[in-house]
Amino acid sequence: MVAPAQVLLLAFILGPALYVVWISLQSWTYGRPPRFVGIANYAAILGDVAFWRAFWNTFVVTNAVVYGELLLGLGLALLMAGPVPGKRIVISILLAPYAITEVSAVVMWRFMLEPDVGMVNYALLSLGLGQIDWSADPVDALFVVSLLSIWHHVPFTFLILYAAVTTIPNELVEAATIDGASSWQNFWYVKLRLILPALLIAMMFRYIVAMRVFGEVWLLTEGGPARLTEVLAVYLYRQAFKYHEFGAASATGVAMLVISLLIALPYLHQMHRRMFGHAAV
Amino acid sequence: MHITRRRAAGLGLMAGLVAPLASPAILRAQSKPAKLTIMSHAVHRAVATGAKAGDSTAEWRQRQGIELEWITFSVEGVHERVYREASLGEGAADIAFILERFGGPHIAGLFEDLGAYQKRDPIEAFDEIGAGMRAAHTYRGKLIGIPYRHATHGFFFNKLFLREAGFTQPPTTLEEIIAYAEKLTFTRSDGARVNGYALSMDDPSAMVDLIRAYGGEFITPDYKILCDEPGSVKAATLVRDWYRKGVLARNTMTFKTEEVITAMQQGRAAMTNQPFGRFVNYNDPKLSKFPGEIEVVNFPMSGSTAAAPAKTSVWAMAIPSNARNKELSWSLIKELSSRRNTIRAAANGNGPVRPSAYDDPEVRKLAPYSEAEKRALADARLVLPGFEHVAKAMDIYMEELQKAMLGQAEPLQAMKNVKARIEPLLPKT
């Protein structure tokens, strides 16, 4: 009965993943059969300046996004855990970005940040603060990508942390208060400790998903100017569908997979121990 | 059972009526699709089905009873999509429009050899179609595309802006263009900012005009790369300086051809180099704020008023090897390539692949730049010769150029980097 689920996974995830590893060892483009080249593709991408730039950009954006979301999500969770009027409505609005597709998110933020005339840039210009020059300055562009991503995914982080915060037993907090703990000490020593597992899991999942960022970058700058805002997923796309170098693209894919697995290692290790500890029963 | 003669006659009559309906219907259902799918750039649909001089596909569609579905993309996008489709078991595209500089021997295998189709079912006056254009789409003797459009560059300027900036004459040499460009970067009386020049930066097709105007070259037809020589370095330096001085818009580096068109139509730029046919777009009262004010001439050399070798590109119609209705595709290609339709498309703003189209009075009336375009075509050169890594080579050039524009490298060093990185990718001849 687990067969249907496993079939889906094997056919569309595991199978292709193994095939990708195989392609990464070949030199393959249109009009030619694949030719075995061993680790030449890996050598090629590891020697490519553009790859390391994409790697670095991905690293920076991922970290900015994950920590940004954690701070924001935690703040929101703690905020909402307290007395708030119309909680259901408020949460509905906080959840709204989750329901938006990344394409529309780009539309919204581009509208606000359109050079010269977008309302945010217009406001900044009239205050004499210059503009967020995302179409020309790679740093600004990656900033917008991060901002967009945070806006889009905070609901997810917020929900996980909110679920965790609302399960903190009140007695513990009260006991600490009676013992003379201030709000800050309450937060740091009691609440944070209790939600730490949820926090770490949220962080891990967000790391793994955030490093896959593609649509936001592709729709905003296509990785330009001068390929300076490329991220790993865009680099892969370009290798595959613009340069038709399927071997190099696959090698990039394998690299992304390895990075994901490394990030997930602690979680997987813990899961493994927990699950296989049961199997003996 | 008793079959009366009347009943038999009745049955026979019915059979006689039904049979001819049935068999061709079956054959029709098997052989004729409801529609053909064309993957192209928007400009092809515009010139092929344009309102001004007529729809080249109308008669064919009526004759065949088949609709056409045009799926359009950006210049880079159409190739991305087309090659992906063409590499599959069965593709969605019946006709693909491809540009010669995105081609190469490695993709030739994805398309049909149209030489064979031409022998069987020839296009009208085939030899009239420019030999150079046909050669641009021939790889190792295999003709994979029938040329449909040449996009040859001319120099555009906005006469109104020239007047507002105090010029009485258009610029006639590259040096004059440079001098004008700075003055034409100004704020108009209504507060609108104008940039002196607009340049498309998704590939080197606009840059090569500047390079050649300085007497240089990017990559020669026999695959020698000359981008670190003075002509090319001067062009890179010019663009870098223009960017610094604000002559080029701040977001120029994300400009594709589409953004340049919009900039000219909206009056955000004063001058540019683009295909002659854009004259129609820039002076279209429905889309442009300056109809009748945008003029086009041949792009001049540096230090002389002679015309520089203009950049040209050749779009051709190809049939993917995995297309489902190849005979019908060829039939439409034939139709679009006829003398009559070449003239129609030219009047709609297309660069015709038959020089005879320039002599047609309708074309001369609706496309007043025909004379200049014909002159440019005589000396025109492709952006770069086709080879397997052409996409990467073009990207490398733009990447290094943009680095120079951003001040991360000096133009000479950037061009040296270009040469060092592209040289290993060139075919060894």
Next chain:
Amino acid sequence: MPPSRPAARIGRLALVALAMLWSGFPILLVVLSSLKPGREIFATPPSLFFTPTLEHYVRLWQVWPDFFLNMRNSLIVTIGASLLCVACSTLAGYVYARFHDRWLTVSAFGMIVMRMLPPIIVTLPLFPVVNALRINDTHILLIALYAAFFVSLSTWIMKAFIEKIPRELEEAARVDGATLPQILGRIILPLAANGILAAAVFVVVFAWNEYVFALIFTTRAAKTTPLVISEILSTVEGVDWGILFAAATVQLAPILIFVIAVQRYLITGLAAGSLKG
């Protein structure tokens, strides 16, 4: 709970208001702007008051006639993917909840590992395969892909919910002679309904909004709404913001309402799918 001082309360309310503004403003902006007359969209300074017009929606219909066809594709794919995913994950979740042996644990662990795979990397190898099978540019392909990438999370959620159902109910039914399908249908399904909804929510939102697979695997027949919106965003003649906003509004309206309606399930689903397990 410590008594809330007025200053703290005001501070709290201010923060909540700020948070709501941050979350909702961009969406509100686009929805309202879709009703603004074309000239006023980029009027500087931005105008707050305007006479609403439906011209962009009308032009959306005229200029992009396939848009609503593409929405139909999105709908088909979303419903299909959710059904497939939930069906598979309910079956699998039941097994993982009720039975334990080494191989099952291995396969369960495998499911978790496969969740770590970046979706974009399967596009390359799937391309030739998908074509040999003639399922390129079809709903089936997207349905299968979307379901495959969420079946892991959904199974985990279902497992957590099914574990809560007392085994005695099933055992009693079995004693009465019920078959497995009957047990699943009559006992598990109704009691795990909350879990099913929780599992479904994620797939629904993902499938309705997905971009990358739609970009690479669909051309025409199965094109989904996010892809069309991206095409409107990159049109040749310059972006027509009015039509773009209308399109975005139409696309987000149903799913936004859906998410708000099922927010409770989102929370329980997330808790079950990631925190426990």
